[in-house]
Amino acid sequence: MNMHMHNKKDESLTRLENLEYPQVEMPAHKQQLKMALLAYGHLTKRSGGAFLPTLKKILEVIVVKNKYKIVVPVVLLALALVAFQVFFAAPRAVAYLTLQVNPAVKLSLNNNNAVIRVEGLDEAGKTLLAGLDVKNQKMAEAIQKITDRLHAAGFLVPERTIVVALHPAPGMSEENLSSLSAAAEQVIANRLEELDLQTEVESFVLSAELYNAAAELGLTPADYVGLIKAGISMESITRIIALQKELGIEKELFLDEFSSLAASYIDMIEAGMAEDGAISVLKGALRADPSLEELTTITAAMIDLHEAGVTLGDSLAILTLHKDRGVKQEVFLKEVTTITAAFIDMHEAVVTGSTALATLETAFKADPSLEELTTITAALIDLTEGGLSESEAMAKLEAALKADPTLETLDDLLELPKEREDDKEDPKDPKEIDDDKEVPKDPKEKEDDKEVPKDPKEKEDDKEVP
Numbered sequence: 001m002n003m004h005m006h007n008k009k010d011e012s013l014t015r016l017e018n019l020e021y022p023q024v025e026m027p028a029h030k031q032q033l034k035m036a037l038l039a040y041g042h043l044t045k046r047s048g049g050a051f052l053p054t055l056k057k058i059l060e061v062i063v064v065k066n067k068y069k070i071v072v073p074v075v076l077l078a079l080a081l082v083a084f085q086v087f088f089a090a091p092r093a094v095a096y097l098t099l100q101v102n103p104a105v106k107l108s109l110n111n112n113n114a115v116i117r118v119e120g121l122d123e124a125g126k127t128l129l130a131g132l133d134v135k136n137q138k139m140a141e142a143i144q145k146i147t148d149r150l151h152a153a154g155f156l157v158p159e160r161t162i163v164v165a166l167h168p169a170p171g172m173s174e175e176n177l178s179s180l181s182a183a184a185e186q187v188i189a190n191r192l193e194e195l196d197l198q199t200e201v202e203s204f205v206l207s208a209e210l211y212n213a214a215a216e217l218g219l220t221p222a223d224y225v226g227l228i229k230a231g232i233s234m235e236s237i238t239r240i241i242a243l244q245k246e247l248g249i250e251k252e253l254f255l256d257e258f259s260s261l262a263a264s265y266i267d268m269i270e271a272g273m274a275e276d277g278a279i280s281v282l283k284g285a286l287r288a289d290p291s292l293e294e295l296t297t298i299t300a301a302m303i304d305l306h307e308a309g310v311t312l313g314d315s316l317a318i319l320t321l322h323k324d325r326g327v328k329q330e331v332f333l334k335e336v337t338t339i340t341a342a343f344i345d346m347h348e349a350v351v352t353g354s355t356a357l358a359t360l361e362t363a364f365k366a367d368p369s370l371e372e373l374t375t376i377t378a379a380l381i382d383l384t385e386g387g388l389s390e391s392e393a394m395a396k397l398e399a400a401l402k403a404d405p406t407l408e409t410l411d412d413l414l415e416l417p418k419e420r421e422d423d424k425e426d427p428k429d430p431k432e433i434d435d436d437k438e439v440p441k442d443p444k445e446k447e448d449d450k451e452v453p454k455d456p457k458e459k460e461d462d463k464e465v466p
Contacts, residue, residue, distance in 0.1 A: 164203040165221035264299040301340040326368040
């Protein structure tokens with residue numbers, strides 16, 4: 001009996017093992033079910049009924065199957081969202097066009113060169129666009145209407161220039177914007193000709209990095225196109241703009257003085273400085289004068305040093321010499337031209353840069369007012385030209401300054417002649433001496449100088465009539 005029952009159980013187990021369960025289109029489920037049944041080789045009768053463990057495993061498979069069923073509608077929902085974005089989402093801008101005279105406006109363009117958004121970048125631009133709807137119009141039609149608005153508002157006068165600047169949207173390239181920029185410029189030029197206006201128009205393609213950095217600070221393309229026209233790279237212009245944040249200069253002050261800063265940079269480039277070197281000079285000048293009041297004076301002095309052949313490193317070192325040496329900043333800025341001239345004198349006297357800087361440093365310490373700066377630097381030149389080495393001259397100069405801080409007996413202590421050769425008056429040429437002598441007058445001229453006696457008749461006429 002027991003043997004019979006055991007055979008029945010084995011037979012039932014075999015049938016369950018080979019049982020074909022409904023598939024859920026996932027072959028792994030069948031294998032999972034088989035492994036579950038094999039793990040329970042003997043079936044134990046429990047209070048809840050026979051084959052409960054096996055039933056639980058089957059239910060686990062079904063639950064897994066149902067979980068995967070839920071994935072289908074989720075995928076469909078995701079596809080629906082993608083389709084919505086493709087067919088119903090707002091059009092994407094591929095480029096931006098800024099048009100600026102005094103008012104500044106910005107057009108967002110799609111890949112069909114149609115305007116999908118327009119905005120005023122300043123109050124004048126917002127006022128200009130009031131009541132003007134150019135959305136969904138082609139770029140050419142839109143900028144022609146804006147040009148007409150500018151003309152009606154009186155902005156298109158001969159002394160002004162219309163600036164058209166294009167830059168790419170994020171993820172887009174600026175390579176294909178040149179033709180679009182030229183087309184925009186031509187549309188405006190044609191309209192100006194139709195209106196018989198002499199206003200000029202210029203177009204530029206900007207990098208996204210430059211435009212965004214400038215816009216963040218509050219600069220519009222018209223503020224920096226002068227740098228572009230001067231041949232300055234957009235990377236360098238972006239670095240110049242970044243100096244405001246890097247050096248912590250007050251934003252409003254930087255904006256107010258940006259035109260002077262740009263002009264100074266252009267002057268340095270035209271003087272032959274490399275772009276990187278000119279940016280280093282700007283940085284040094286801004287650190288020396290955060291008020292920017294003497295910016296042009298400092299950069300002009302740096303140009304003089306450059307043209308004299310002084311290295312960039314020595315030039316930049318001069319801008320920091322006054323710190324921690326008792327010289328007040330305002331005194332340094334007032335005398336910066338004198339300081340650089342003294343350095344150039346030493347450079348032309350073949351004094352090395354390191355010795356020239358050391359001489360300036362010694363002069364700063366000896367006379368923080370810088371009133372006797374040139375006296376000290378000239379003394380160093382005299383000593384080296386007198387045959388002393390630079391180290392010997394420096395030692396002698398420092399000893400003399402220590403012996404007499406008033407500098408009243410400096411020449412005596414240095415054993416220099418009382419009157420330097422440069423101070424002596426050049427003797428006059430013998431010919432010039434002769435020219436200075438009074439030339440005797442010609443006897444005839446003397447006769448002419450004699451007073452001619454009056455005619456007796458004239459004398460009678462001179463008599464007072466009673």
